[in-house]
Amino acid sequence: MLFNSGIFLFAFLPLAMLGFGLAFRWRGLEAAWTWLAAASVVFYGWWNPTHVPLLLGSVTLNYLLARRLSHQGAQSSNWLLVAGVIINLGLLGWFKYWHFFASNVAALFGQEWHGQPLELPLGISFFTFHQLTYLLHCRAGKDQGTSFRHYLLYVTFFPQLIAGPIVRPHEMLPQLKRPRERVFPWSDLSVGFTLLSLGLFKKMVVADSVAVWVSPVFDHVHDVSHVAMLDAWVAVLAYTLQLYFDFSGYSDMALGLARMFGVDLPANFFSPYKAQSIVDFWRRWHITLSSFLRDYLYIPLGGSRKGPLRRSVNLVLVMFIGGLWHGAGWTFALWGLWHGVCLLINHASTQAGLMQRLPRLPGTVLSWSLTFLAVIMGWTLFRSPNIATAGSLIQSLFGLNGMQVPPGWLEKLPFLSKIGVTAHADWQIFGGPVQMAVLAGLLVAAVALPNTLQITRAFFTPPNQAGLPEESTRWQWMPSPRWAVVIAAALTLSLLHLGRISEFLYFQF
Amino acid sequence: MEAAFHRRFILQLALGLIALLGLAVLLNRAANPYCLFATDWLPAKSKPETFTHLRLVKAMQVRHVKPQAVILGSSRAETGLSPEHAGWKARPAYNLGLSDARLYEIKSYFEFACSQAQVKQAMLLLDFTAFLPGGRNSPDFSEERLQGFSAEDYLLGLCSWDATSGSLNTLLGRQGEKSYLANGSRDVSVENARVKAKGGALRAFLAYEKRFMTAGTAPTHLDEEAQQVFRDILAVARRHSVDLRLAVAPVHARYLEMLDRCGQAALFEEWKKWITAEVEKEAVDSKQSAFPLLDFSGYNEFTTEPVPEKGLATYYLESSHFTQALGDKLLDRLFSDEAPATPGAFGFRMSSAQMEAHLTAIREARERYHRERAEELASLPQPQ
Known part of the structure; x- marks a missing residue:
């Protein structure tokens, strides 16, 4: 069941809300949370009911471990925590990485691996991280007698179960304990529907529309001798935009849905393509994953406290692991390494003060351009089915497979012929000026327009607000007729796109 | 006080949504881009969306026209054979050729035509490649549509972005990828x-x-x-x-x-x-x-x-x-x-x-x- 499907919007969500409201009225808040947890398990089981026992078993085992850790607090033996980490990562590793590991080891010894990859339980990467953070939370003695009901909901809460955001226990559990006089206050509904509508619009109208320019190139690189330069640029830029609008749209929907039930989830995106450095990019892109890796991997490894060499190794290692978290494949690992190296260059450049020596405007433009170029090179690796494909595409991007333009361009701009540009008519996806204008327009929207968190700032404060960039906007959402028209238009356009169902990209990670 | 603003916002949002969706439905009914209805409220020269929704449009047209003579086959039949030829004694005649059709789709549409009217004459243009292994039914082929009322067709034909953009294309007289005549043949x-x-x-x-x-x-x-x-x-x-x-x-x-x-x-x-x-x-x-x-x-x-x-x-x-x-x-x-x-x-x-x-x-x-x-x-x- 996808958030952008009719069954979710017109059956699951109304039923979940109705049951939540009735349970609260008849049995109180705790019964309402129980209903919500049960609805979340149904939501999870809708894809593949056989994975429900795995989810519930994992939740129960972790809760029991957490109780032991909690009782013993900071004095608890390390082995209990180590056992919990091993169980969770072991489960993730078995389902997600075993095939990758075995096939690579076999290849190392010149053997062929005949095993088939296991079917990956949906959202396993996310609920594993949720449970690890909870164990660490308890080990630190910060848990205050969380009930199983609350813990189950913390892990399975349907807005964040499948693709995040990765929620820390202290960001959600206190909200469940807060007493309420009523559920579904009008303010929660208006803010929730606004975030949900904006998320649906980003996903269904924007991301899915540019998606048609992505697969024909990335999935069929080997069907042609090489991808023409403009085809490669269209595909890579379209994917860059698709991934952002898809994933940030999903996150907006998650935030909006949770808000309807009176829960504020942490922000996951803050206009990442506005970043002027790779460090800045990771403060804005998949924020909850970045902070998880920082707090639970980078800092325990020593962070920047053990000298520049150790910091560099830590950075690259963390990004490498972050890459592999996205998928068991060398393209993901290489994508992580690429970002690790970019971060090193970023730190070195900052220390040398390179950008500060430039005048402000050229410096800003250069910083943004280099950052964006590094990011889209990374996405080329990320989306490609294998490294050879990524290499071929990157060669095409930089004209190393020849520079081709439509024949008409050569007639209008004859100097192009003199620099080796040739005429090409058999384009895979390049569609001329209208397509270029669409991509440019969306890029400008991603770079220049305020994001949903900025727009709704007066009415929505995510728990990780303190870590977000301080950027305000004059566009402030209000429960006003003007905004009602804007949101109704966004929701109408999204609902009109309902017939075109497509999965969220981050479900696979 | 603030709660009143939020309540009013929800009401305005709901009304706005109903109004805008209603407008889309009205526009799509008026332009009728997929021929869901026998008559158009706003007649247009042609239906540029026919090719992209061919199996839907032809099924609907068979319902409306109730042909007594049909031309069966693939795009070759659609392109080259005319239902206006004098050899068709039974009228109306309709070109039920389907681009890139598998033989199974052709059979299904033939059966469908027979269920809608007394088909007296038919010709099947045989295509060797349709008898070779491989191939799948077209994504817009639907058994449900041919067996009776398909709610999905009406939902997508009246309340979808595809239909809305199709209606605009129809009313603005834009050219489709392929152009079709009312008798089912290509222009x-x-x-x-x-x-x-x-x-x-x-x-x-x-x-x-x-x-x-x-x-x-x-x-x-x-x-x-x-x-x-x-x-x-x-x-x-x-x-x-x-x-x-x-x-x-x-x-x-x-x-x-x-x-x-x-x-x-x-x-x-x-x-x-x-x-x-x-x-x-x-x-x-x-x-x-x-x-x-x-x-x-x-x-x-x-x-x-x-x-x-x-x-x-x-x-x-x-x-x-x-x-x-x-x-x-x-x-x-x-x-x-x-x-x-x-x-x-x-x-x-x-x-x-x-x-x-x-x-x-x-x-x-x-x-x-x-x-x-x-x-x-x-x-x-x-x-x-």
Whole structure:
């Protein structure tokens, strides 16, 4: 069941809300949370009911471990925590990485691996991280007698179960304990529907529309001798935009849905393509994953406290692991390494003060351009089915497979012929000026327009607000007729796109 | 106080949503881009969305028109055969050809037409490739649609972005990828314009042939499922007492050369023998006269038409799709009571008894064609 499907919007969500409201009225808040947890398990089981026992078993085992850790607090033996980490990562590793590991080891010894990859339980990467953070939370003695009901909901809460955001226990559990006089206050509904509508619009109208320019190139690189330069640029830029609008749209929907039930989830995106450095990019892109890796991997490894060499190794290692978290494949690992190296260059450049020596405007433009170029090179690796494909595409991007333009361009701009540009008519996806204008327009929207968190700032404060960039906007959402028209238009356009169902990209990670 | 603003916002949002969705539904009903309804509130010159929703549009048009004569087949039938031909005695006649159709889809639409009206006349333009393994039903093919009311079709046709943008295209008179007439045939003038846009007939031929030659490995046998579906089509016609006539498509001689170069010439002959035997077997089983089965492929003055370098050919758009000029000659022959053609000739009525003579005549004609057109054939793309 996808958030952008009719069954979710017109059956699951109304039923979940109705049951939540009735349970609260008849049995109180705790019964309402129980209903919500049960609805979340149904939501999870809708894809593949056989994975429900795995989810519930994992939740129960972790809760029991957490109780032991909690009782013993900071004095608890390390082995209990180590056992919990091993169980969770072991489960993730078995389902997600075993095939990758075995096939690579076999290849190392010149053997062929005949095993088939296991079917990956949906959202396993996310609920594993949720449970690890909870164990660490308890080990630190910060848990205050969380009930199983609350813990189950913390892990399975349907807005964040499948693709995040990765929620820390202290960001959600206190909200469940807060007493309420009523559920579904009008303010929660208006803010929730606004975030949900904006998320649906980003996903269904924007991301899915540019998606048609992505697969024909990335999935069929080997069907042609090489991808023409403009085809490669269209595909890579379209994917860059698709991934952002898809994933940030999903996150907006998650935030909006949770808000309807009176829960504020942490922000996951803050206009990442506005970043002027790779460090800045990771403060804005998949924020909850970045902070998880920082707090639970980078800092325990020593962070920047053990000298520049150790910091560099830590950075690259963390990004490498972050890459592999996205998928068991060398393209993901290489994508992580690429970002690790970019971060090193970023730190070195900052220390040398390179950008500060430039005048402000050229410096800003250069910083943004280099950052964006590094990011889209990374996405080329990320989306490609294998490294050879990524290499071929990157060669095409930089004209190393020849520079081709439509024949008409050569007639209008004859100097192009003199620099080796040739005429090409058999384009895979390049569609001329209208397509270029669409991509440019969306890029400008991603770079220049305020994001949903900025727009709704007066009415929505995510728990990780303190870590977000301080950027305000004059566009402030209000429960006003003007905004009602804007949101109704966004929701109408999204609902009109309902017939075109497509999965969220981050479900696979 | 603040709660009142939020409550009012929710109300305004709900009203705005209902109003905007209502507007979209009204627009889509008025423009009727997929012919869901028999009449348009805002009539337009053409329906540019037909090609992208072909199976939906043709199913709906069959419901509205209730044809008593239907043309069955793939895009070759859609392009080259006219329901306005005088041979169609039963009216209205409708071109139910479906681009890129599998035989199963053709059968399903034939059955559907028979369920909607008393179909008296039908012709099936037989396409050899439809009998080869592989291929899937088109994504817009729906069994549910042909079995009764499909709520999904009405939902998507009235309340979807596809329909809304389709309505705007319809009302603004935009040109679709392919253009269709109300009788189900493709608009010939638009097809000709496409050939001209490609740079003339020769370029169109070569572009098609290049695609054909790079289509992958050649099958070595006929598809058993398609063979069964062919039998089913004959049974449907017999069950509904339809005057069904079968015709092997008049592909250009260059197309036959491509089949040969791909190693499919022998299978093509086997296929002709098989369909002939099946038609005869059905006649014996049903104790009625056999459905006429005429072969329009081969080497004759039409199928060997020289391809002009510039401009348009008279009988072909490219080596597979023929024009209505040739389609009319085919239908003349199919509906005529003239003396039967000799083996190998255009429109020879195939029978097992004369099959060898027919195939031998075609092989001899091919030898002559090779001798006389060696230079032209040298330009044909090679298989890849």
